[in-house]
Amino acid sequence: MKKKILILSTGGTIACSESENGLVPTATAEAFLAYLPDRMSNDFDISLLDLFQLDSSSVGPEHWAQIAEALRSRYDEFDGFLITHGTDTMAYTASALSFFLAGARKPIVITGAQLPADVPGSDGPANLKTAFQAFYTGFTGVMVAFCGQLIRGCRASKLRTHSFNAFESINVPALINFSSNDHGYQPPEPEPAPATAEELFGTEPFTVDSRVGLLKIYPGMPPQMITAMAQLGFRGLVIELFGIGNFPAEDTALMDALHALTDRDMVIVTKSQCTYEPSDSDIYAAGRQLAALRPISAKDMTTEACMTKLMWALAKSSNTEQVRQLFAQNIAGEISL
Numbered sequence: 076m077k078k079k080i081l082i083l084s085t086g087g088t089i090a091c092s093e094s095e096n097g098l099v100p101t102a103t104a105e106a107f108l109a110y111l112p113d114r115m116s117n118d119f120d121i122s123l124l125d126l127f128q129l130d131s132s133s134v135g136p137e138h139w140a141q142i143a144e145a146l147r148s149r150y151d152e153f154d155g156f157l158i159t160h161g162t163d164t165m166a167y168t169a170s171a172l173s174f175f176l177a178g179a180r181k182p183i184v185i186t187g188a189q190l191p192a193d194v195p196g197s198d199g200p201a202n203l204k205t206a207f208q209a210f211y212t213g214f215t216g217v218m219v220a221f222c223g224q225l226i227r228g229c230r231a232s233k234l235r236t237h238s239f240n241a242f243e244s245i246n247v248p249a250l251i252n253f254s255s256n257d258h259g260y261q262p263p264e265p266e267p268a269p270a271t272a273e274e275l276f277g278t279e280p281f282t283v284d285s286r287v288g289l290l291k292i293y294p295g296m297p298p299q300m301i302t303a304m305a306q307l308g309f310r311g312l313v314i315e316l317f318g319i320g321n322f323p324a325e326d327t328a329l330m331d332a333l334h335a336l337t338d339r340d341m342v343i344v345t346k347s348q349c350t351y352e353p354s355d356s357d358i359y360a361a362g363r364q365l366a367a368l369r370p371i372s373a374k375d376m377t378t379e380a381c382m383t384k385l386m387w388a389l390a391k392s393s394n395t396e397q398v399r400q401l402f403a404q405n406i407a408g409e410i411s412l
């Protein structure tokens with residue numbers, strides 16, 4: 076029997092056409108079928124679902140929940156899912172779905188393109204093919220398919236604005252690089268018993284608590300930047316530090332502002348501003364002075380994974396200690412512990 080695949084469209088450049096105001100997403104999922112080679116179209120029984128048509132700059136927590144709900148409610152019916160999505164916030168959506176749908180035993184592949192699919196020379200058709208190739212591999216869970224690579228969803232980051240190789244797998248090898256036939260991981264053994272959506276993901280509505288701030292430290296930053304964060308009512312804060320995890324600790328006004336955060340019941344995550352390799356604030360005195368904040372180290376997580384994981388964890392519990400424990404765990408392969 077043919078495998079059943081559902082294509083969900085959400086907009087992005089892959090679906091764009093020119094308008095007098097610039098590119099706008101207009102194509103529906105049906106348009107993408109034309110780019111699949113006959114072999115792939117024939118191998119699968121493909122259904123279509125148009126969820127929304129947005130530039131992904133406008134895709135946020137409520138859309139993540141909408142996509143996750145669309146997947147959960149059809150999970151038992153299909154063998155695999157392909158989501159077409161804008162590239163700008165694809166890594167956030169991929170990370171959020173990785174946490175919502177952790178433990179998924181079916182492939183959930185997200186792709187998009189740097190150029191509209193119907194423009195000659197677009198990367199869209201190739202990316203759609205890469206996404207479909209995932210359905211032959213045995214890999215499961217949320218993945219990003221881009222420029223010949225399959226990347227674990229919560230490890231993907233957009234690093235280039237217009238080159239076709241826009242995405243990289245951060246701090247772990249890609250699952251597969253189809254262009255070089257490079258296999259970073261072995262596909263997992265198939266799970267013995269198929270599990271239903273309800274068994275895997277429960278029935279609670281998907282939700283995140285978006286009261287999370289992102290603060291990138293820079294030389295000369297005024298302490299008011301930190302004070303403002305404290306006044307915004309955030310429950311969580313991700314602080315991007317210098318190098319391996321250092322803060323301008325000689326600046327007493329900044330340190331005081333930072334220490335004032337400890338009076339709030341806030342979960343603080345520290346990570347490096349560097350894209351590659353893990354952070355560790357314990358090496359330099361300039362990092363260790365943050366210890367009073369009880370920061371949780373993001374280690375080698377991407378910013379996108381940190382932000383969505385913290386939002387997800389905060390929605391799971393009102394108890395800060397429980398949130399801290401949940402955040403520190405490896406949920407979907409986003410962190411090397």
Ligand code: ASP
Nearest residue numbers: 087088130131161162163
């Ligand atoms: N602005 C577009 C979007 O994210 C960019 C793209 O899809 O490549 O929707």
